[in-house]
Amino acid sequence: MSKFPKTKKGRGCRSAIYTVRKIVDDLNKAGSTVNMCAIDLSKAFDKVNHYALYIKLMKRLVPVELLEMLENWLAECFTCIRWNNSWSNMFCVYSGVRQGSVLSPLLFAIYVDDIGKLSDERHALYVILHADDILLLSPSVSRLQKLLGYSTAQLYV
Secondary structure, eight states, X not given: OOSSOOOOTTOOHHHHHHXXXXXXXXXXXXXXXXXXXXXXXXXXXXXXXXHHHHHHHHHTTOOHHHHHHHXXXXXXXXXXXXXXXXXOOOEEOOBSOOTTOSSHHHHHHHHHXXXXXXXXXXXXXXXXXXXXXXXXXXXXXXXXXXXXXXXXXXXXX
């Protein structure tokens, strides 16, 4: 059981800041430096890979009927671009989850949830997920680079 609070649903920005501060203080007390990588996933809802999301949902044993419904819902998404008073032709959107949908934040959370599992207190590797931001903390640059590589890979597995 981690001594650091999880920054998930129901926790605000203050909780995330407290968690990061506690990790930094603990590592400093142990005589270590702290290296941090902040990843801002703004526009991330637009980048969700549908096939990677389906795989993650299948790993969570989501019923086939629900998977088929989500696949149809995401596959039938068309849009156009408005520039001044002109409109482009309609085109299909092949990635992302729909903005404004009540289901999209949940799908996005499932999509990035595996990154949080990379936290490993024994090796002083920490991942803080908050809204569309990810903070990676480590006592060494080389470990931080590995953590960044692993976290990036989790978005496509």
